[in-house]
Amino acid sequence: MMMVEKTIIVEGSSDRKRVAQIVQEPIEIICTNGTIGVSRLDELVDELFERDVYILVDADASGEKLRRQFMRELPHARHLYIDRGYKEVASAPHRHLAGILMSADIDVRGEYLQKEGAQT
Template identity: 45%
Template sequence: MSIVNKVLIVEGKSDKRRVEEVLLEPVDIICTNGTMGVAKLDAMIEELYDRQVYILSDADSEGRKIRKWFKKHLSESTHIYIDPKFTEVGRCPRDYLANVLMRHEFYVDTGFVWKGKFKYHERHETIERYINAYSI
């Protein structure tokens, strides 16, 4: 069994489902289910060692607590932010979320990507990288 190098940490199941709707690449998505205990978070650090870790939490107080913990204990993680007007990742429109993830080099369903947000050649290169990386 091969380990997927990218890990995306979200708060809840609805966030995970929304992200899965737009992603095209294999990514381990871990739900924190809100604020987690110290023991669970410490165990998680061992599992995340030597992997690309992205934090995608809600734009609320619980999301800020989770970000603060990861910034302190897993400082090499990359934080992905959503517009506070959506409050929760699970409520983000698919096209918005696809664009946010694409900016962080995730391979997303380009049917959700806003026209004009990225230059054509950038979108085209990203799609080519996806095809080359995942073609058999």
């Protein structure tokens, strides 16, 4: 079995599906279902201690609260931000998410980077 070294933490299952469509490398996508309890957070901290962790949450109050929790508990995690105009990861355009993921050195499927009529 191949060791997965990267983990993306998202809020909802629709976020997980959206990100999974775009990512091309083996990556674990953990869903917090909006909030996360202290015991689950402790488990995650232990599990993710030696991995590259990316936090990709909604641009809203609950997303910011979750982000603050992770900043405290997983200080090595890299925070990825969607454009506030989209509010939710699940409703952000694939191309927007692909660009964010790619800028974090995550391998994405090429078809999500193309824009009609633009040079890539």
